Amino acid sequence: MTLLSTVSIARVQRADSGDYRCRLRVSDIEIESQPISIQVEGLPTFTRQPDDKNVTRNSTFNLWCEAVGPPNPIRIHWLRNGVRVKGYITSSPSNYTVPGDRDTHTRVCMHTHTRMHIHTHICTYTHTHTCTHMHIHTHIFLRWTPGHDGFSPLTTCQIRVSKAPRSLGEVRLARIINTAAPPFQSDVPGLQAMTWYNMSVSCSNELGHSPVSTWVQSNTTEGVPSVYPRNVTVMLNESMLVIRWKAPPQDRVNGILMGYDVIVTYGTRVNKVNWPLSPSSSPDTIGSDSVYIILGVVCGFCLLLLVLWAAICMRSRILDTRFGGEKLQPIVQYRPQKSYNRSAIKITLGNLGVSDELQAKLQDFMIMRNLLSIGKVLGEGEFGSVVEGHLKQLDGTSEKVAVKTMKLDNFSQREIEEFLNEAACMKDFDHPNVIRLLGVCLEAGSCHFPKPMVILPFMRYGDLHSFLLRSRLGDSPLFLPTQTLLKFMIDIAMGMEYLSGRNFLHRDLAARNCMLRDDMTVCVADFGLSKKIYSGDYYRQGRIAKMPVKWIAVESLADRVFTVKSDVWAFGVTMWEIATRGMTPYPGIQNHEIYDYLLLGNRLKQPTDCLDELYEIMYSCWRADLLDRPVFTQVRELPTKLL
Structure with a gap:
């Protein structure tokens, strides 16, 4: 089986x-x-x-x-x-x-x-979107979105610019502007005011150029005339002074000519006559004919002065030769009247929805972008950078300045308006320990919002925190005596005393936001305007904006309310930074742990070689009860006694 x-x-x-x-x-x-x-x-x-x-x-x-x-x-x-x-x-x-x-x-x-x-x-594809922004009388800022790069990085882009044809079939030669890519944006300079232009873009990779994008059309704004009137002559005709000139060429008016200012200077006397043009007048009608201004009253006044002068000097020259003398030759000055109704800055502020009241405050404070030239980068962070620049003056000279720029992605329309409001408050600050704000400039940043830039005096030694670090860790360490460190603290206290006296909250006081003049005087700077440039000291809680938690008072961390006493807390932390020559506060404590650490009653430890009396001043700034903290007048006077 x-x-x-x-x-x-x-x-x-x-x-x-x-x-x-x-x-x-x-x-x-x-x-x-x-x-x-x-x-x-x-x-x-x-x-x-x-x-x-x-x-x-x-x-x-x-x-x-x-x-x-x-x-x-x-x-x-x-x-x-x-x-x-x-x-x-x-x-x-x-x-x-x-x-x-x-x-x-x-x-x-x-x-x-x-x-x-x-x-x-393969070659890159045609660009998907092209737009213009920040039109001024000689420039247009162009931005585009590149198409697919064909699996090879884009390296250069070509912008083709030509005047828009005035009639059907007219051919215009295009000017080519080469620009590096990225970024995919460029300034188109050298344009004629009040003129329409067609623009297109193509970009290239290692294999060649993409097809040309769809042409976009944009125009420049009006500008002041680029030339003065031609053939200016002056004639004396009995009791009348006749001034003649030819209007500027129409292609150099750069807009709609609205009138002339005629200034007659005789000795120390100045008379000004305005010659408005009718709004309905065509520019062509005044371009070819001479314009006459009969100044009978002015001439009579001049003749009277001549007679008196002749009697005093006992001269017998003929009256009509008096105007030919070396010393008393009549001077005719031409000052073009602005022909545009709204400047580029006003247009930009209007597009942002800025109120008329704020526009009026900023009228003499905003600086045209073409007056500012940008140089090398002095410092850079996640949210922006500090660059060296030169600001053109009215007399033709230029002043070396520091320019703080912000990356546009981190700013909304509301934040830009808050920024401008704060700048309007700051423009009147006048104190040796508060940095002088030279102005604010708006630069084209995207197709929607301009990018604000803060213009400040250039400081050779830079910010106080970097100076302290270099003195301790640099290639050539520098010994800073206690008296020098105390002087730094007193300078900051004096600046903050001035700001608090004007009911101005700083909200971001730290050594990094204080600048050092050539004479070693410290100036308080960055009054909340540029706090987002330095990202390392800032921390975001949930969806709350980034905050410098190691400098913020404990009550401000809880409810985000700032007072003068929260600035006093930050001043105490700044004193600690100076005493440690640039060390980071709360070493070993992470940003997200600071609030709980402070609630337990912990504070910054006394630095090595720090006077007990000085640490007591610091510690008084960190008292939990706001009413127990000193005011800036007290924190200015107390370190002075230690000098």
Whole structure:
């Protein structure tokens, strides 16, 4: 008699490995077979997988793939876009040579289904969006969004600019401006005022230029005339003074001519006559004819002065030669009257929705962008940078300045208006320990909002925190005596006393926001305007804006309310920075741990070599109860006693 038994294991796993026996029971007698061993071998393992590649069109390239068993031997198959490559089965390792290719596709090295993508370099595609912003009389700021880069980085872009044709079929030559990419924006200079222009953009990678984008049309604003009137002559005709001139060429008026100012200077006497033009007058009608102004009253006044002068000097010159004398030659000065109704700055502020009241405050404080030239970067952070600049003056000279710029992505329309409101309050500050704000400039930043820039006097030593660090850790360490450090603290206290006396909250007092003059005098700066430039000392809680938590009073961390006493708290931390020569407050404590650390009653430790009396002043600034903290007059007087 023969018995046959079969065991089947579905979906074999590695756990099924082991010894197996067959056991038979007959009349309480067990018979067991010899053991057999079953070892479950796994799938092959890849030791080298193919990588994504960007290749140039029609060029040969290699793909590598390698795997190890068990089981062995390993056979490798290649797939292209999910279809097995015929006739290409190799042992491991496999080197697959691909001839020149024109398509973008996916290749798979079989056994693991690991995919890599092969991108063929091609010329970039046409740009998807082009727009203009910040039009002024000689410049247009252009911004565009690039199309697909063809798997090769874009390096340069070409802007084509031509005057818009005045009639159908008219051909205008285009001027080409080359600019590096990125960024995908550029200033288009050298334009004629009050003129329409067509502009298009193309960009290039290593393989060539993209097609030209759709042409966009934009215009420049009005500007002042670029030339004075021609052929100015003065004639004396009995009792009348006749002044003649020809109007400026129409292509140099740069707008709609609204009138002339004629200034007659005789000795110390000045008379001004305005010659308005009718709004309905055509510029062409005044371009070819002379314009006459009959100044009978002025001439009579001049003649009277001449008679008196002749009597005093006992001269007998003929009256009409008096106007030809060396000393008393009549001077005719031409001052062009502005022909535009709204400047570029006013247009920009209006587009932002800035109130008329704020526009009036900023009228003499905003600075045209073309008066400011930007130089090298002095410092840079996540939210902006400090750059060196030169500001043109009315007398033709330039002043070296520091310019603080903000990255536009971090500013909303409301924040820009708050920024301008604060700048309007600051423009009247006048104190030796408060930095003088020279002005604010708006630069084209995107298709929607301009980017604000703060213009400050240039300080050779830079900010106080960097100076303290250099004195301690620089290549040539500088010893700063206690008297010098106390002087720094007193300077800051005097500046803050001035600001608090004008009901102005700083909200971001720290050594990094104080500047050092050439005479080592410290000035309080960055009155909340530029606090986002230095990102390392700022921390975001949830969706709350980033805050310099290690300088903020404990009550302000809780409810985000700032008072003069919260500025006093920050002054105490700044004193600690100065005493430690630039160390970071609360070493070893993370930003998100500060609030709980302070609630437990912990404060900054007394620095090494710090006077006990000085630390007591610091500690008094960090009292939990606002009413127990000193005012700035007290924190100014107390360190003075230690000098």
